[in-house]
Amino acid sequence: MDTTFFMPPSYLDQSEAVAERFRRLRARPVVMDVRSLGKVFPTTGGQTVALHDVSFQVHRREFMCVIGASGCGKSTLVRILAGLEVPTSGSVLVDGAEVRGPGADRGMVFQGYTLFPWLTVKKNVMFGPMQRGLSESAADVEARQWLALVGLEAFADHFPVQLSGGMKQRVAIARALANNPRILLMDEPFGALDAQTRAQMQHYLLQIWKNVDVTIVFITHDLDEAIYLADRILVLKAHPGEVREMIEVPVPRPRLPSQFGGTEFGAVRSRLEELIHPKSEAMLDELPMIRLAQAGDDVE
Amino acid sequence: MRDLFAIRKELPPAWNRILGVAAFALPLLAWCVVSYVPAVWHPLVKIDKPGGVSWFSPGLLVDKPVFREESARAVAAGRARPTGEPANPIFLPAPDKVARALYTAFTTPPRLQGEQWLYQSLWESIKTIIYGFAISSAIGVPLGVLCGSYAFWSRLTEPFVDFVRYMPAPAFGALSVAVLGIYDAPKVAIIVIGTLFQQILVVSNTVRKVDPALLEAAQTLGASRRSLLLHVIVPWSLPDLYNDMRILLGWAWTYLIVAEVIGVSSGITFFINQQAKYRMFENVYAAILIIGFIGLGTDQVLGFLGRRIFPWKNPRPSRFRRFMLELFTTARTIDASPSEPSERSAA
Ligand SMILES: Nc1ncnc2c1ncn2[C@@H]1O[C@H](COP(=O)(O)OP(=O)(O)OP(=O)(O)O)[C@@H](O)[C@H]1O
Ligand SMILES: [Mg+2]
Numbered sequence: 001m002d003t004t005f006f007m008p009p010s011y012l013d014q015s016e017a018v019a020e021r022f023r024r025l026r027a028r029p030v031v032m033d034v035r036s037l038g039k040v041f042p043t044t045g046g047q048t049v050a051l052h053d054v055s056f057q058v059h060r061r062e063f064m065c066v067i068g069a070s071g072c073g074k075s076t077l078v079r080i081l082a083g084l085e086v087p088t089s090g091s092v093l094v095d096g097a098e099v100r101g102p103g104a105d106r107g108m109v110f111q112g113y114t115l116f117p118w119l120t121v122k123k124n125v126m127f128g129p130m131q132r133g134l135s136e137s138a139a140d141v142e143a144r145q146w147l148a149l150v151g152l153e154a155f156a157d158h159f160p161v162q163l164s165g166g167m168k169q170r171v172a173i174a175r176a177l178a179n180n181p182r183i184l185l186m187d188e189p190f191g192a193l194d195a196q197t198r199a200q201m202q203h204y205l206l207q208i209w210k211n212v213d214v215t216i217v218f219i220t221h222d223l224d225e226a227i228y229l230a231d232r233i234l235v236l237k238a239h240p241g242e243v244r245e246m247i248e249v250p251v252p253r254p255r256l257p258s259q260f261g262g263t264e265f266g267a268v269r270s271r272l273e274e275l276i277h278p279k280s281e282a283m284l285d286e287l288p289m290i291r292l293a294q295a296g297d298d299v300e
Numbered sequence: 301m302r303d304l305f306a307i308r309k310e311l312p313p314a315w316n317r318i319l320g321v322a323a324f325a326l327p328l329l330a331w332c333v334v335s336y337v338p339a340v341w342h343p344l345v346k347i348d349k350p351g352g353v354s355w356f357s358p359g360l361l362v363d364k365p366v367f368r369e370e371s372a373r374a375v376a377a378g379r380a381r382p383t384g385e386p387a388n389p390i391f392l393p394a395p396d397k398v399a400r401a402l403y404t405a406f407t408t409p410p411r412l413q414g415e416q417w418l419y420q421s422l423w424e425s426i427k428t429i430i431y432g433f434a435i436s437s438a439i440g441v442p443l444g445v446l447c448g449s450y451a452f453w454s455r456l457t458e459p460f461v462d463f464v465r466y467m468p469a470p471a472f473g474a475l476s477v478a479v480l481g482i483y484d485a486p487k488v489a490i491i492v493i494g495t496l497f498q499q500i501l502v503v504s505n506t507v508r509k510v511d512p513a514l515l516e517a518a519q520t521l522g523a524s525r526r527s528l529l530l531h532v533i534v535p536w537s538l539p540d541l542y543n544d545m546r547i548l549l550g551w552a553w554t555y556l557i558v559a560e561v562i563g564v565s566s567g568i569t570f571f572i573n574q575q576a577k578y579r580m581f582e583n584v585y586a587a588i589l590i591i592g593f594i595g596l597g598t599d600q601v602l603g604f605l606g607r608r609i610f611p612w613k614n615p616r617p618s619r620f621r622r623f624m625l626e627l628f629t630t631a632r633t634i635d636a637s638p639s640e641p642s643e644r645s646a647a
Pocket of ligand 2: 075
């Protein structure tokens with residue numbers, strides 16, 4: 001008699017192939033070591049604890065998603081990882097060296113569009129390599145390769161204003177990767193895109209990640225996006241921002257959009273919902289019932 | 301018609317052109333009406349034949365009531381009735397007079413020995429502006445950029461600059477003559493004083509508006525501080541600085557008129573004052589119009605150049621370019637198809 005038949009599938013169940021993948025992943029060297037990070041913002045008449053005792057490790061070539069409710073400190077976390085913000089306590093190590101500011105070893109793609117508007121697409125991608133001291137011609141060659149990777153060679157001489165949102169973010173990815181960073185940090189990079197473009201971009205990103213030796217830390221508040229992309233999902237709790245759980249996504253790779261309805265997918269999804277909106281049903285009960293009489297009647 | 305008054309909406313190009321012409325045509329029309337339709341204003345009478353009034357002479361301008369009174373008195377005394385036409389005061393010459401003056405101002409030799417031709421006066425003024433503005437910009441732009449970029453320089457200079465800014469430049473006139481002599485140097489100095497302190501603040505404010513997200517993006521790409529200044533802040537602000545310069549150049553022209561009466565009066569101001577003294581008001585108008593034309597012309601040329609120099613700021617793609625863009629934008633969807641990158645990696 002198979003008892004599990006009556007149990008809902010658990011997000012902890014991993015097929016042998018997936019389990020093997022995670023064993024290999026854990027065996028890989030740690031690229032980024034985050035040690036009990038804390039961040040306190042002074043506010044008028046008090047302080048906001050944005051992050052409290054956040055610790056985790058990212059392994060080489062891992063794709064990690066960070067997820068959490070709005071305002072739980074995701075952006076703060078990734079800005080500290082990038083070196084744009086100084087933590088109040090704790091430290092971040094990249095390849096064993098402590099992060100002391102922004103650097104080319106950690107590329108970043110922002111939610112808003114941050115391409116340099118005065119530079120053409122190609123010159124934008126050349127920016128990092130030129131900062132590293134590459135000659136213009138060498139940077140040019142490099143930029144063309146990265147543009148080819150994101151499929152935008154045809155737009156090399158366009159200005160950012162002439163591109164659609166999705167194209168801008170692809171250029172931003174190429175620009176960040178052109179520095180050969182150890183880690184690519186992404187803060188809701190597809191947040192401003194429409195659903196269709198977003199799905200395309202997610203697929204694109206997985207392809208790029210497959211072809212390029214880079215470790216990705218990806219912030220999102222979209223559960224499906226996190227499950228679709230991640231090896232592991234770091235779930236943050238709000239007020240203060242703390243690690244709630246690190247989930248190993250049991251969905252096998254290569255991932256396809258068709259897996260969205262699968263059992264593993266559903267299991268992770270319901271677990272994430274539990275973690276992120278534990279009180280959502282209680283809140284619904286508390287909400288006052290407003291009866292919009294006419295509106296409701298006219299619909300029928 | 302309603303669409304013409306929609307808030308913050310561009311007008312159809314045809315309307316832009318019509319309104320642009322109307323902007324000049326309407327004031328000109330008003331001027332013509334006042335000048336050529338006697339019923340509108342014409343408060344004076346220009347004497348044609350003095351008749352029996354002893355103090356009238358041909359060409360004399362007298363108030364209408366005075367003319368009426370005098371002619372009534374002349375008729376009552378049995379003398380000849382004076383004749384005349386309604387006229388405007390001498391300080392309001394008709395457009396055709398000014399138009400003629402615009403031409404003759406360049407062809408008439410100066411009245412007195414040693415006086416300058418109009419074009420010489422103009423050139424002198426333009427030189428004063430160029431020197432003053434160049435010196436001011438050479439100091440003001442770099443200092444403004446530093447102030448906008450580094451809190452250190454801003455805190456060190458801006459309080460003092462703010463203080464001096466409120467002192468009217470002409471107040472330094474006597475001082476600059478005492479220090480720099482009576483010829484061109486004090487005039488240039490007044491323009492520099494009038495422009496520089498505003499310029500530092502305007503430039504630093506513009507530079508301060510650089511998008512912090514771009515600075516952060518550049519930092520994550522490994523840009524050093526120097527590089528942030530030279531490769532992000534400066535290129536980002538250039539188009540706005542360029543526009544600031546256009547506006548500041550306009551201010552420099554206003555200081556010119558003050559500057560030119562300092563020490564030995566010179567340039568276009570001297571010409572204007574001289575013509576007013578001769579009561580040749582059509583020449584005065586002509587000179588003022590010329591300044592306007594030069595200002596508007598420079599501004600239009602600079603604006604036109606600006607759109608060429610900074611294509612990223614206002615990329616108005618030609619129809620052909622837009623068509624090509626759309627062509628490729630559709631191609632992008634195919635480009636972004638899932639299979640493509642893996643094929644690429646296989647190849
Ligand atoms: N510069 C700041 N000064 C003061 N408080 C800040 C600052 N930046 C962030 N915070 C606070 O820290 C907390 C976390 O903010 P953060 O932007 O990291 O959240 P987030 O998870 O990225 O939210 P979202 O999903 O909406 O982007 C919030 O309560 C916010 O108000
Ligand atoms: Mg955020």
